[in-house]
Every structure is written in structure tokens, then in C-alpha cells.
Amino acid sequence: MIRLHRTSSKTAQTEAREARMASAVAMRRDGLTQQQISDELGICIETIQRYLKDHKGKSGPQPGAEPKPKPRMFRRHCLCCNTKISVESPYLRMCGPCRGNARGAML
Numbered sequence: 001m002i003r004l005h006r007t008s009s010k011t012a013q014t015e016a017r018e019a020r021m022a023s024a025v026a027m028r029r030d031g032l033t034q035q036q037i038s039d040e041l042g043i044c045i046e047t048i049q050r051y052l053k054d055h056k057g058k059s060g061p062q063p064g065a066e067p068k069p070k071p072r073m074f075r076r077h078c079l080c081c082n083t084k085i086s087v088e089s090p091y092l093r094m095c096g097p098c099r100g101n102a103r104g105a106m107l
């Protein structure tokens with residue numbers, strides 16, 4: 001299902017989804033069947049299964065399979081010496097040594 005949402009409604013929807021997921025997970029932990037959870041929350045059983053699967057993926061990371069958040073890097077050439085650099089901000093355009101030199105030069 002693909003829909004476009006405004007940021008605000010998307011956030012609200014995400015919160016509601018997470019609340020339902022938390023309820024479903026708690027009920028499953030209490031020993032309710034997926035059908036019972038479905039009836040209780042008024043959500044179709046496929047959705048419950050997806051919730052539980054998502055939760056399982058989040059709570060039980062497998063060794064070596066843990067997704068690492070990658071910092072976004074920007075590839076630049078240093079403005080001073082033209083060295084290839086990877087920087088965390090698009091506003092950084094000089095390599096470390098040149099930035100050090102530039103700071104020194106500005107004093």
C-alpha cells in the first residue's frame with residue numbers, strides 16, 4: 001500500500017502503528033493466539049503476523065546481521081589540495097590538514 005502523507009499525519013500514523021504493535025506483542029507474550037489478538041485489536045491477522053515478525057526482527061538481532069546505521073558521507077575534493085575526501089557534511093570542502101592550515105591562516 002503506497003500513500004502519500006504529510007509529515008504530521010505520518011508521525012501520528014506511525015505512533016498508532018507502534019502502539020498497536022506493542023499491544024499485539026504484549027498479548028502474544030501473554031499467550032493469546034494471533035486470532036485472539038486480531039479480534040481484540042480489530043486488525044486483520046496478516047497485519048498481526050507482520051507486526052510480530054517486525055518485532056521479532058527488532059528484538060532479536062542475529063550476530064553479524066545487525067544493521068549498522070551508516071553515517072551519510074559526501075565525496076568531495078579538497079578545495080586547497082584537491083585530495084579526494086569523504087566528509088560528513090556537504091559544507092566541509094577541505095581535507096583535515098588544509099582545514100587546520102586555514103584556521104591557522106585566519107588568525
Ligand SMILES: [Zn+2]
Pocket residue numbers: 078079080081082083094095096097098099
Ligand atoms: Zn587539502
